Amino acid sequence: MSKISKADEDLRKMLSEKRIKSDADRKVGSEVFDKRTLKTLYKLANQGYLKVLNGAISTGKEANVFKGINDEDEFVAVKIYRITTSDFKKMQDYIQGDPRFKVNTSNKRQIVNVWVNKEFRNLKRACEFGVRVPHPIIAKNNILIMEFIGDKEGNAAPLLKDANITNPEKTFDELVNYIKILYNNAKLVHGDLSGFNILMKNDEPVIIDISQGVVVDHPIAEELLNRDIVNLLKDFKKLGIKISEDEIKSKIMDL
Numbered sequence: 658m659s660k661i662s663k664a665d666e667d668l669r670k671m672l673s674e675k676r677i678k679s680d681a682d683r684k685v686g687s688e689v690f691d692k693r694t695l696k697t698l699y700k701l702a703n704q705g706y707l708k709v710l711n712g713a714i715s716t717g718k719e720a721n722v723f724k725g726i727n728d729e730d731e732f733v734a735v736k737i738y739r740i741t742t743s744d745f746k747k748m749q750d751y752i753q754g755d756p757r758f759k760v761n762t763s764n765k766r767q768i769v770n771v772w773v774n775k776e777f778r779n780l781k782r783a784c785e786f787g788v789r790v791p792h793p794i795i796a797k798n799n800i801l802i803m804e805f806i807g808d809k810e811g812n813a814a815p816l817l818k819d820a821n822i823t824n825p826e827k828t829f830d831e832l833v834n835y836i837k838i839l840y841n842n843a844k845l846v847h848g849d850l851s852g853f854n855i856l857m858k859n860d861e862p863v864i865i866d867i868s869q870g871v872v873v874d875h876p877i878a879e880e881l882l883n884r885d886i887v888n889l890l891k892d893f894k895k896l897g898i899k900i901s902e903d904e905i906k907s908k909i910m911d912l
């Protein structure tokens with residue numbers, strides 16, 4: 658069988674196995690899978706990154722996350738950004754001021770592509786410095802494929818805000834340490850850290866959704882760092898952790 662016809666068959670299989678059951682999912686299906694997105698999925702399938710695309714794990718404001726299976730029969734998470742509903746103004750503001758990206762365009766599709774690339778690069782950087790995030794696998798156009806955080810049966814790990822945390826103090830310390838490594842070594846600020854963007858796998862926190870992450874000398878880095886700390890503290894206060902914002906900040910900045 659030629660490579661193309663195999664990919665064709667894989668894509669058909671992938672799309673037919675896409676379990677679009679609920680109305681919400683059906684709506685998402687037509688919204689996410691515009692022609693270009695399908696073409697990108699086709700390419701990724703052809704390159705072995707994806708052979709099955711299962712139902713949506715999450716349908717967010719700007720992106721949908723699906724569970725997929727790659728040619729090695731491993732689960733992967735497939736994050737697909739929608740061109741139609743993305744907040745371009747915010748994306749532009751965050752991209753400008755980041756020396757890694759030079760974007761001179763108001764083309765929405767191109768801005769989203771840079772945004773996806775930014776998430777990929779941020780994940781890679783975090784991984785390199787030992788911060789537990791999903792390993793990025795590939796970014797292509799508006800699609801990011803990364804390590805699936807979940808169990809062997811394919812159940813996604815719960816969000817920190819919904820998880821049963823056995824040792825809040827330990828989890829909190831691990832997260833503060835990750836923020837510290839991100840800031841001092843990877844030179845990044847997450848920018849949207851809270852119980853909504855941390856998964857709990859085997860009692861260990863895994864930080865996700867780092868697309869808006871900025872380099873530390875970005876004009877809004879400090880403001881974002883403060884917000885991350887406040888949000889994290891809010892979530893852990895409910896779990897009995899008592900520590901002040903200033904204390905954490907001096908821990909993170911090594912004062």
Ligand SMILES: Nc1ncnc2c1ncn2[C@@H]1O[C@H](COP(=O)(O)OP(=O)(O)O)[C@@H](O)[C@H]1O
Nearest residue numbers: 714715717718722734791804805806813865866
């Ligand atoms: N690598 C992953 N493995 C498993 N589930 C994931 C992964 N990445 C994201 N998810 C799930 O998808 C949801 C949305 O992903 P996220 O990156 O936070 O996008 P959004 O921009 O929509 O908030 C998460 O809350 C989580 O439940």
Ligand SMILES: [Mg+2]
Nearest residue numbers: 853854865866
């Ligand atoms: Mg999120």
